Amino acid sequence: MKKIILSAIAALITITASAQFETGKSYISASTSSLGLGYSKCEKLCFDINLNGGYYLAQDWLAYGRVEYTHRHHVDNIGLGMGVRYNIEQNGLYVACGALYEHATKSVNNVFLTPEVGYTFFVNQYITIEPAAYYNLSLNDFSDASKVGVKLGLGFYF
Numbered sequence: 759m760k761k762i763i764l765s766a767i768a769a770l771i772t773i774t775a776s777a778q779f780e781t782g783k784s785y786i787s788a789s790t791s792s793l794g795l796g797y798s799k800c801e802k803l804c805f806d807i808n809l810n811g812g813y814y815l816a817q818d819w820l821a822y823g824r825v826e827y828t829h830r831h832h833v834d835n836i837g838l839g840m841g842v843r844y845n846i847e848q849n850g851l852y853v854a855c856g857a858l859y860e861h862a863t864k865s866v867n868n869v870f871l872t873p874e875v876g877y878t879f880f881v882n883q884y885i886t887i888e889p890a891a892y893y894n895l896s897l898n899d900f901s902d903a904s905k906v907g908v909k910l911g912l913g914f915y916f
Contacts, residue, residue, distance in 0.1 A: 789911030804830035886913040
């Protein structure tokens with residue numbers, strides 16, 4: 759009996775999750791890597807917040823835009839980017855890749871390639887908690903400006 763109940767719960771979770779990744783759904787999220795879990799040679803530790811908005815163009819394929827604000831020491835950075843994300847319905851994982859242009863107030867501007875891998879945990883039908891590991895590959899200064907870390911996000915599907 760216990761196996762039947764657990765199987766039914768797993769099936770309901772899968773059905774609910776897959777309904778959110780269908781064509782025509784919209785998505786917004788906010789995330790931060792300011793948990794002390796991001797690092798690069800030129801930034802050490804910093805505060806940041808990312809805002810994402812997107813639209814599912816096809817089943818499981820999300821096209822998104824991104825606005826980012828970062829503050830470290832006495833430097834403020836503002837970034838604009840875009841990318842695509844593929845959701846794997848069977849297990850909640852997603853992979854994403856995009857590009858980000860970052861304007862810094864006291865240093866050079868930078869362009870990043872932004873691959874990431876994350877997990878979509880549904881709290882209810884619309885709200886998700888999304889931890890992710892990311893690597894921002896700097897195209898201007900690979901060795902010092904590239905960033906690696908973990909971030910935590912809160913998403914809303916509608």
